[in-house]
Amino acid sequence: MTDTILVVDDDLGIQKQLKWSFTDYNVVFADDRTSAIAQLRRHEPKVVTLDLGLPPDPANASEGLKTLEEIIALAPRTKVIVVTGNNDKENALKAIELGAYDFYQKPIDSDTIKLLVNRAQNLAKLEDENRILAKTRPGMGRIIGNSDAIQAVVRRAEKIANTDISTLLQGESGTGKEVFARSIHDHSPRKDKPFVAINCASIPENLLESELFGYEKGAFTGANKTTLGKIETAQGGTLFLDEIGDMPLGLQAKMLRFLQERVIERVGGRNEIPVDIRVVCATHRDLQNMVAEETFREDLYYRIGEIPIMIPPLRDRDQDIILLARTFLNQYREEFNAKAKSFSDGAINAMLAHRWPGNIRELQNKLKSAVIMAEGSLVHAEDLGLMEPAQGAEPETLNLREVREMAESRAIRRAYQTADKNMSKTAELLGVTRPTLYSLIDKYHLEDVKTGA
Numbered sequence: 277m278t279d280t281i282l283v284v285d286d287d288l289g290i291q292k293q294l295k296w297s298f299t300d301y302n303v304v305f306a307d308d309r310t311s312a313i314a315q316l317r318r319h320e321p322k323v324v325t326l327d328l329g330l331p332p333d334p335a336n337a338s339e340g341l342k343t344l345e346e347i348i349a350l351a352p353r354t355k356v357i358v359v360t361g362n363n364d365k366e367n368a369l370k371a372i373e374l375g376a377y378d379f380y381q382k383p384i385d386s387d388t389i390k391l392l393v394n395r396a397q398n399l400a401k402l403e404d405e406n407r408i409l410a411k412t413r414p415g416m417g418r419i420i421g422n423s424d425a426i427q428a429v430v431r432r433a434e435k436i437a438n439t440d441i442s443t444l445l446q447g448e449s450g451t452g453k454e455v456f457a458r459s460i461h462d463h464s465p466r467k468d469k470p471f472v473a474i475n476c477a478s479i480p481e482n483l484l485e486s487e488l489f490g491y492e493k494g495a496f497t498g499a500n501k502t503t504l505g506k507i508e509t510a511q512g513g514t515l516f517l518d519e520i521g522d523m524p525l526g527l528q529a530k531m532l533r534f535l536q537e538r539v540i541e542r543v544g545g546r547n548e549i550p551v552d553i554r555v556v557c558a559t560h561r562d563l564q565n566m567v568a569e570e571t572f573r574e575d576l577y578y579r580i581g582e583i584p585i586m587i588p589p590l591r592d593r594d595q596d597i598i599l600l601a602r603t604f605l606n607q608y609r610e611e612f613n614a615k616a617k618s619f620s621d622g623a624i625n626a627m628l629a630h631r632w633p634g635n636i637r638e639l640q641n642k643l644k645s646a647v648i649m650a651e652g653s654l655v656h657a658e659d660l661g662l663m664e665p666a667q668g669a670e671p672e673t674l675n676l677r678e679v680r681e682m683a684e685s686r687a688i689r690r691a692y693q694t695a696d697k698n699m700s701k702t703a704e705l706l707g708v709t710r711p712t713l714y715s716l717i718d719k720y721h722l723e724d725v726k727t728g729a
């Protein structure tokens with residue numbers, strides 16, 4: 277079904293121009309506030325372009341801003357792109373403050389406004405899909421993301437949630453391993469029992485055993501009373517062992533015994549205590565490699581990872597980056613009572629081009645400080661600290677060839693995302709042929725683009 281967009285403009289010439297620009301859409305028009313609202317109610321478009329200079333006061337933005345307010349009040353999720361007079365930045369920013377998605381200054385250039393509208397339409401669709409997913413999947417609802425990469429993982433996690441199969445969540449730091457572990461628990465028959473998490477890397481080796489298995493009174497100096505370990509506390513529920521790769525070898529043997537026999541002995545105790553828990557483990561390390569190097573027990577490796585789940589890094593989740601960024605922006609705006617409401621184009625491009633070595637946690641941190649630092653209603657790339665080469669993945673260089681290569685790779689990635697991963701469209705946006713695009717992808721080793729990630 278063709279998507280509908282609403283163009284609010286009283287200039288017939290511009291109406292015509294836009295009709296020809298948006299051949300992929302069903303374009304409906306309105307030329308004043310009343311007809312705009314009527315069209316909005318009738319067609320429920322996801323995207324509206326709104327000229328701020330509307331009758332009866334076309335020389336002024338007041339009627340346009342009023343129309344914007346009514347649209348947002350009636351359908352707050354609509355992406356409104358306001359069109360302002362040349363150099364009318366003040367009203368453009370006012371519009372953003374009122375909840376417009378973006379602004380565009382006249383004169384209208386068909387290609388640019390087409391890009392803006394396509395992007396707004398894609399985002400609105402993503403947000404809709406995510407809302408539907410969140411409703412239909414109560415357990416996995418906390419996982420934000422529509423990319424194929426993350427949805428494949430969600431489906432895998434849903435399938436195993438109902439079972440007691442032990443799962444090993446693998447992925448870079450900050451990719452959401454703990455979020456997945458919790459979601460698996462929330463989606464399982466054990467959901468009303470405890471979810472207990474322990475990070476094997478953050479507890480000193482000599483304390484980890486008693487943290488996990490508990491201890492009897494008098495087991496060691498300072499053991500004044502019998503204390504339950506995390507395993508027993510999770511009785512009936514789920515135990516999440518984060519950074520399992522950091523568990524010392526000695527303790528690995530004890531852990532394996534527990535997983536095989538489902539009984540534990542507290543430190544200093546003699547009784548075998550039966551425990552019924554589900555175990556979910558996670559690591560950012562390459563456990564297979566550790567097994568080869570004999571720093572991780574092979575038998576334990578197979579025991580904890582009956583079904584492994586690989587959580588993709590944020591850079592492989594295409595538009596999810598923007599979806600997550602908007603979610604965090606709204607969250608922090610409320611938390612810090614800040615002004616920032618939306619992102620500048622530069623910020624969006626910078627976020628799509630960044631490699632996010634710290635994944636979602638890094639995105640959260642960058643957004644938190646950007647929301648606090650941003651001076652107006654727009655968050656810019658500089659607020660996110662993404663323009664500083666020292667913070668980015670790319671080293672500062674003055675070598676022209678390297679600069680050119682970096683700029684080209686970035687442009688290819690950006691075009692690829694903007695074109696919704698469609699190679700013909702990507703080539704078109706870049707102004708090259710498809711064969712040239714493919715050879716550039718090879719030349720710059722853009723594996724994510726090559727594999728369609």
Ligand SMILES: Nc1ncnc2c1ncn2[C@@H]1O[C@H](COP(=O)(O)OP(=O)(O)OP(=O)(O)O)[C@@H](O)[C@H]1O
Binds near residue numbers: 419448456
């Ligand atoms: N898909 C997601 N949607 C929303 N928030 C997410 C998502 N994935 C992760 N987060 C948030 O990102 C942060 C990092 O996630 P989490 O702690 O689960 O990562 P991790 O892989 O366990 O990291 P580490 O290995 O460093 O412990 C958390 O604040 C979490 O709430």
